Amino acid sequence: MAEIQPITIDEMYGVGDVGTTQQALDRSYVTRRVDDLLVMIDDLEIGPGDVVLDxxxxxxxxxxxxVQAFGCRAVSVEPVAGNNDRARAAVAEHPLGSHVSIRPGVMEDIPAADGEFDFILSHDMFFQVVDADRALAEGFRVLKQGGHLLLYQTFATDRLEHRERAGLYADLAVVAERMDPDDFEGRALSAGFSIEVVDIVGSEWREASEEDGVHLTSRQLLYAARLLRNPGMLRAELGDIDYRVELGNALWGVYQMIGKLEPRLYVLRRPEA
Ligand SMILES: C[S@@+](CC[C@H](N)C(=O)[O-])C[C@H]1O[C@@H](n2cnc3c(N)ncnc32)[C@H](O)[C@@H]1O
Structure with missing residues (x-):
């Protein structure tokens, strides 16, 4: 690593116009928000008659x-029974619920026919996939030729220190290998996909949410501080697992905001034979 040249106190206190600095930091640098995910899917021309897999x-x-945005039909494949129960309840209550089906299963063994889907969404889940090659091969199998798989996933950067990494991965059931974008890209290509888009979202969606006052990462920072300062009391109150998951989730947001973690969007395509 390159040596960092320390600044002097004369440099530190002797330069910079407070007004200019404040203006630069109060300016927004956001050009897109989390809603752009639906815009991206729209660009892939998903519509009525299509069947999508989440x-x-x-x-x-x-x-x-x-189903609401595109008039398509959708299938959720999800391994956790409680999630599937809540999904069925949400679907039963929704006016378009009959367009959604819930299938228990994992990406490594997708309960679906060859070429069943026009589009696959893999949103914030690949970090928990144990067998990435099998999962990608299954994604390839159930996708129509010419279809797209859009993957939103968080990856680790060099800023994430060894001990932070170990704690975070253990607390959020993260498979360490999945956090390496080069590893992901190599496996996606080996599975037969072409990579059409690599879009590094970084902290931008979180900055947008913070500026809009919704889903605040600043709130997660406060939660992390409370959890870290009161571990005994909060572990006893929440239980050990919930304490760890809440701390992991809070740090996940903060680490995304400061570049220790890097959310990315990938658009993969199953080429025509
Ligand atoms: C962080 S949640 C994200 C859920 C949802 N996609 C979203 O973006 O809100 C990760 C989900 O992936 C599921 N999951 C974990 N491993 C999986 C696997 N091998 N195959 C399919 N789903 C998996 C978990 O049960 C969980 O519901």
């Missing part, structure tokens, strides 16, 4: 958003 669909939130 892999790791949790409580079917994205399935319902997709």
């Amino acid at each position: 892999i790791g669909g949790r409580e079917a939130w994205h399935c319902l958003a997709l």
